Amino acid sequence: MKKPIFAMIPSGYKASTLYTPIPIDGSGDFTVTRNTVATRMNKDSLIEEMSSNMPRLDYKDSNCPSLLIEPASTNFMTDSSDLIPWFNTLITVDSNVAIAPDGTTEADKITRTSTSTNYISDFFSKTSDAKTYTSSIFVKRGNTDELSLLSQGSYPARIDLRYNFETNEIYYVDPVSGFLFVGSNVENYPNGWIRLSWTYTSDTHTVLTGITLSPRLSSGNAYSSDTSTDAFCYVWGGQCEESEVATSYIETTGTLVTRVKDVLGDTLNAEVLKDVNTEGSLYFHFKPLNDGIPFKGIELADATNGHRVLIRQDGDNSYAVYYQVGGASNAYLVFLLDPNTQYHKVVVVWKQGTIQVYLNGVLVNENLTFDLTGVQQFTLFTPSAGGGGQYWYGSARELMVFNEFLTEAEAIELTTI
Numbered sequence: 001m002k003k004p005i006f007a008m009i010p011s012g013y014k015a016s017t018l019y020t021p022i023p024i025d026g027s028g029d030f031t032v033t034r035n036t037v038a039t040r041m042n043k044d045s046l047i048e049e050m051s052s053n054m055p056r057l058d059y060k061d062s063n064c065p066s067l068l069i070e071p072a073s074t075n076f077m078t079d080s081s082d083l084i085p086w087f088n089t090l091i092t093v094d095s096n097v098a099i100a101p102d103g104t105t106e107a108d109k110i111t112r113t114s115t116s117t118n119y120i121s122d123f124f125s126k127t128s129d130a131k132t133y134t135s136s137i138f139v140k141r142g143n144t145d146e147l148s149l150l151s152q153g154s155y156p157a158r159i160d161l162r163y164n165f166e167t168n169e170i171y172y173v174d175p176v177s178g179f180l181f182v183g184s185n186v187e188n189y190p191n192g193w194i195r196l197s198w199t200y201t202s203d204t205h206t207v208l209t210g211i212t213l214s215p216r217l218s219s220g221n222a223y224s225s226d227t228s229t230d231a232f233c234y235v236w237g238g239q240c241e242e243s244e245v246a247t248s249y250i251e252t253t254g255t256l257v258t259r260v261k262d263v264l265g266d267t268l269n270a271e272v273l274k275d276v277n278t279e280g281s282l283y284f285h286f287k288p289l290n291d292g293i294p295f296k297g298i299e300l301a302d303a304t305n306g307h308r309v310l311i312r313q314d315g316d317n318s319y320a321v322y323y324q325v326g327g328a329s330n331a332y333l334v335f336l337l338d339p340n341t342q343y344h345k346v347v348v349v350w351k352q353g354t355i356q357v358y359l360n361g362v363l364v365n366e367n368l369t370f371d372l373t374g375v376q377q378f379t380l381f382t383p384s385a386g387g388g389g390q391y392w393y394g395s396a397r398e399l400m401v402f403n404e405f406l407t408e409a410e411a412i413e414l415t416t417i
Contacts, residue, residue, distance in 0.1 A: 001410055004283075004400040005272060010067040013055040018067065018264070023272060030055075033263040039248045040068055045190040047102040047237075047249055056248075056262070058395060061287070061343065066395035067264075068248065071291060074258040075250035076124045077210050077238045082253070083108045083120060090118040091214075100236040101138055101193050101249075109142070111232035112215055119222045121150070121212035122238060124256070128206050132182060132292075135210050136197035136246040138189065140234035141165040142215065147233055148222040149196065150212035151240075153179065153205035160221040161198055165233075170196065172219070178203045182244060185341075195237075197246035210240030244292040261391065275403040276300060279351035282309060283414060285398040287343045290316035296390040297322070300401065309348055309355075313392065316340055321348050321357050323370065333357050333365035343397065345415035351405040361416035363408070 006028050012019035018030040032055045040056040042048040043065070050056050057065035079085045081100065083093045090113045098107035112118035135151050145166045152158035159179045162172035168186060175181045182199035189195060202208055213235065214221075217228035237249050250259050282300055297312035310322040317340035321333040335357055337344050346359045355370035356363060406414065 001413065002281075002402055002404045002406060005276075005403050006399075006401040008067075008266075008396070008399040010055070010057045010065050010397070013057065015051070016053045018055040020266075027272065028266060031265045033265075034260055036258065036260045038070070038259050038262070039250070044103075049251070058248075061395070062397075064397065066287070066397045068395055069262045069264060069391075069393050070247050070259070070289065071243075071293075071391070071393050072258060072261040073241045073243055073247045073250065074256055075239045075241055075252050076126075076208075076256050077122050077240050078124065078252050078255050079122065080238050080250070080252040081106050081108070081236050083110065083235060083238075085254075086120050086122045088120050090114055090116065091120040093120070098140065098234045098236075099191065101189050101191075107138075107140070107234050107236040109232055109234050110213060110215060111142075111230060112226065112228060114229055115227060116225050117223050118226070119148075119150075119212050119214040121152075121209050123207055123209040124240070125206055126202070126208050128204050130178075130201055130204050131242055132199065132201045132244055133208065133210070133240055134197055134199040134243045134246045135240045136195055136237075137211055137213070137235060137239070138193050138195050138237040139163075139213075140192050140194070140236075142232040142234060144215060144217050144228060144231040144233075146216040146219055146231070148212075148214040148216055148220060149198065150209070150214075150222040151179075151198070151200060151202075152209040152212065153203035153207070157203040157205065158209075159198065159200045162219055162221070163196055165194075168194065170198070173198070174221075175200065185246065193236075195246070199244055199246075208240070211238050245290055247289075262393075263391070273300070273401070273403070276401065277307070279403070279405040281347055281349040281400075281402040281404065281406045281411075282311065283345070283347040283398065283400040283402070284311060285343065285345045285396070287395040288313055288316075288337065288340060289393040289395075290340055291393065292316065293390055296392040298392055298399070309350065311346065311348065319346070321355070321365070323350075323355060333367060335359050335364040343395070343417070345417060347406065347411050347415050349406045349411055356411070358411040358415045361412050363411075 007022040058068040157177035180201040299310035301308035
């Protein structure tokens with residue numbers, strides 16, 4: 001395998017800096033800006049708060065970390081882990097009785113007290129228009145399998161969901177009176193914890209109940225009666241954000257909290273990239289954050305973006321390699337990511353007369369009339385004209401640039417999952 005001239009493999013860092021092993025002189029190190037705290041999963045499998053401007057090396061999916069890059073988001077649930085202030089209907093809350101996903105003893109136990117309607121919920125004020133929200137909560141099994149979930153505007157406008165601990169699935173979703181269902185997700189965490197999330201479009205009511213929970217013995221919605229008088233489960237980390245996806249946990253203690261976006265910048269000079277305008281390769285190992293905002297990319301480009309190769313996210317599972325020579329738009333090489341919640345490996349390889357795209361060990365697109373000259377710098381994760389002015393967000397495990405054309409065998413080997 002050929003050797004890269006640039007490699008970002010998340011490992012060493014300090015405040016405002018992510019180190020890159022290649023080039024060894026540090027000229028490829030990243031600047032990192034995020035003027036608020038933010039969370040990650042550390043190597044001990046615990047959710048951990050990172051201070052401002054600290055790169056987030058996240059171990060959620062592997063023993064090897066990924067660089068976590070997220071947009072700004074606000075948790076509107078003002079008491080994320082203390083359920084005592086939540087609105088309560090015949091539910092007993094035992095505070096701080098279980099080890100939470102962050103390693104503290106701050107998870108609460110919620111127990112129904114009768115067979116009649118039992119639930120606990122939290123709500124907040126919003127503007128008088130329909131918005132798309134994602135609600136999420138960490139839950140752990142108690143003495144029963146069933147848990148009903150609900151988000152609500154002006155009753156009966158709401159979305160009802162039902163989760164089963166035994167099958168580990170949200171098996172029922174029912175949007176009512178103008179609420180629209182967008183999607184749901186079940187994420188497994190260590191020590192039996194599950195993060196449930198559901199995305200929906202609300203009604204225009206100025207109050208939104210972000211999360212309602214009802215532990216149950218039998219299937220049913222949160223407002224219906226049940227056969228159990230003591231069904232319970234453990235709960236931690238409630239979150240509701242104006243987003244099409246659940247982002248990393250944002251802790252709140254009495255007021256809403258906003259995490260600002262991660263901003264990373266890296267520019268390599270012309271000397272490092274002096275040969276990639278004749279042939280080269282751009283490799284990316286990543287999991288995208290599908291927040292519904294298109295036209296986000298990473299690129300090799302000259303100072304004016306007149307010559308470039310851009311890997312661009314055009315939709316939730318649609319990507320394109322966009323290449324441009326001499327300021328003129330040349331073409332798109334489109335490819336799809338499926339499933340889009342997993343990690344993928346893509347490499348773009350080019351030389352005079354050809355450009356090819358390999359995804360997860362397969363050649364997925366190519367053009368045999370390619371020409372690229374004049375690349376002078378490398379821009380990563382920052383808005384560009386070709387990227388539609390949007391930052392790229394997601395989890396990045398590796399990024400490499402080669403000043404050589406990888407062979408078919410090398411490209412397949414590099415991108416095979």
